[in-house]
Amino acid sequence: MKVRVDPEKCVGHGRCYELAPEVFGEDERGHCRVLWEIVPPQLEEKARLGEANCPEDAISTSEV
Amino acid sequence: MPRPNPDPNTGALNVQDPAFAARPQPIYAWLHEHFRVATTLGLGAPILSRYEDVVFALRHPKIFSSEMEVHMALGNERPMIPQQIDPPAQTSYRKILDSQFSRQRVLALEPAIRRHANELIDAVIDRGECEFDRAFAIPLPGRAFLSLMGLPQEHLELFLELKNGIIRPPVPPGDLAAAYEFRAKTSKRIYAYFEQVIDDRLASPREDLVTYFTRVEMDGRKLSREEILDICYVFFLGGLDTVTATLGCSIAYLAANPAQRQRLVEDPAIMPLAVEELLRWETPVMLVPRLVREDVTIGDVTLKAGTLVNLLLGAADVDEREFPEAHRVDFNRQRNRHLAFGAGPHRCLGSHLARMELRVALEEWHRRIPDYAIKPGETPRVSPGIREVTYLPLVWPKRGS
Numbered sequence A: 001m002k003v004r005v006d007p008e009k010c011v012g013h014g015r016c017y018e019l020a021p022e023v024f025g026e027d028e029r030g031h032c033r034v035l036w037e038i039v040p041p042q043l044e045e046k047a048r049l050g051e052a053n054c055p056e057d058a059i060s061t062s063e064v
Numbered sequence B: 001m002p003r004p005n006p007d008p009n010t011g012a013l014n015v016q017d018p019a020f021a022a023r024p025q026p027i028y029a030w031l032h033e034h035f036r037v038a039t040t041l042g043l044g045a046p047i048l049s050r051y052e053d054v055v056f057a058l059r060h061p062k063i064f065s066s067e068m069e070v071h072m073a074l075g076n077e078r079p080m081i082p083q084q085i086d087p088p089a090q091t092s093y094r095k096i097l098d099s100q101f102s103r104q105r106v107l108a109l110e111p112a113i114r115r116h117a118n119e120l121i122d123a124v125i126d127r128g129e130c131e132f133d134r135a136f137a138i139p140l141p142g143r144a145f146l147s148l149m150g151l152p153q154e155h156l157e158l159f160l161e162l163k164n165g166i167i168r169p170p171v172p173p174g175d176l177a178a179a180y181e182f183r184a185k186t187s188k189r190i191y192a193y194f195e196q197v198i199d200d201r202l203a204s205p206r207e208d209l210v211t212y213f214t215r216v217e218m219d220g221r222k223l224s225r226e227e228i229l230d231i232c233y234v235f236f237l238g239g240l241d242t243v244t245a246t247l248g249c250s251i252a253y254l255a256a257n258p259a260q261r262q263r264l265v266e267d268p269a270i271m272p273l274a275v276e277e278l279l280r281w282e283t284p285v286m287l288v289p290r291l292v293r294e295d296v297t298i299g300d301v302t303l304k305a306g307t308l309v310n311l312l313l314g315a316a317d318v319d320e321r322e323f324p325e326a327h328r329v330d331f332n333r334q335r336n337r338h339l340a341f342g343a344g345p346h347r348c349l350g351s352h353l354a355r356m357e358l359r360v361a362l363e364e365w366h367r368r369i370p371d372y373a374i375k376p377g378e379t380p381r382v383s384p385g386i387r388e389v390t391y392l393p394l395v396w397p398k399r400g401s
């Protein structure tokens, strides 16, 4: 699975890195930084949890 | 006969109605069913209440602007930064402010907040009762704010007095002129207070926020003194009452719903999710205003440029189209994109701080006073606008009895 964050949409709610710190990190402004280009299978559910909780629809996942 | 609220024919909603503030969720549901665009009683401002409409407005500041004529209503002498300005100017401010309010930064304050919470509990626990707003919900965010700003805790009383002078000026209800005058006087005192702090930090810099403001560069220049004052002013107004209101709404809900409370007591690990769900359900900042800048159509209603609109965050947060079983409070909700802190560029700057304060406060309160209830025969009172539970009498078994 691939996970991407759109920096134009992200405003730093931090829901992703709070709920799924294994997949999402934060920059110095508290905006999202994706930690994996390709998410390892055991973390795919976490990636989806982050995606589902982003109030800006900034995160997207896709199968590779 | 009191007027029905909202008016069933026109959808006009009295947002100042205390009954609405006390239990807004059924009214939100009614709006969802009958009026995609309702109106504000008195002001006439259209009201958006669907999640999809509210989030669209919050994300499109070119259409729904935060720069409004009414911006002096809270005693401020200039627009509030960053709340009452639009991108791109607002973005420049957020770039220098966000880093100071990141989750990393606020976690450093956690031990101090935990200590403050425990001191407040120490003062009441043996009595077996308290009025929660005065005993806990008001002083805790005040103490947190002083810690955040690097100001002495002895200034708490002064701060609370100044804040009340703005939020609830002690004048006869409905006397708008007197309220305006009192706010203007109080705001002068607030500006004067922070003027002194700025002078002091210029003379003797420290590791604190105000010192940071005196040094930081934004777009290649330093902040003016007025800008620093304006930022302090909005922190002061935005950072105190909101947390107070959320604490009160949360404890009032948990006091009335012992099974839900029991879950928190038994499994404190669910606290972060419970905080989000309580924020969603209560949404204490129930609405935010915007000024329409370009004609825009919502459903079959066209909002004309120049119209003031109210975005009913509270209603968006119980919209079944976004939240399955929206009217069930579920501490295990897996998808919760609530708008209690807004969204888009004006997303609450203090959201990470607020979340930490709420989590720590609820953890400590339930660890030490797990078994509380609303005092028999009493009814809590909730203020409109920001839903502060201004009267919340609680009782619990005394220790040893």
Ligand code: HEM
Pocket (backbone or CB within 6 Å): B066, B081, B082, B083, B084, B090, B094, B234, B235, B238, B239, B240, B242, B243, B246, B284, B285, B288, B289, B313, B339, B340, B341, B342, B343, B345, B346, B347, B348, B349, B350, B351, B353, B354, B355
């Ligand atoms: C649970 C507590 C809180 C709630 C429910 C809350 C709610 C909100 C909401 C809904 C907005 C968006 C306003 C809009 O879009 O017009 C906002 C903005 C803001 N909040 Fe909070 N807030 C809370 C705590 C705090 C704290 C602790 C601070 C501390 C400094 C703070 C500072 C701000 C600031 C500066 C803004 C303006 C941001 C901007 O316009 O860029 N808030 N808040």
Ligand code: SF4
Pocket (backbone or CB within 6 Å): A005, A009, A010, A011, A012, A013, A014, A015, A016, A017, A030, A031, A032, A053, A054, A055, A056, A057, A058, A059
């Ligand atoms: S939840 Fe969305 S908006 Fe918030 S930090 Fe993550 S990606 Fe950004």
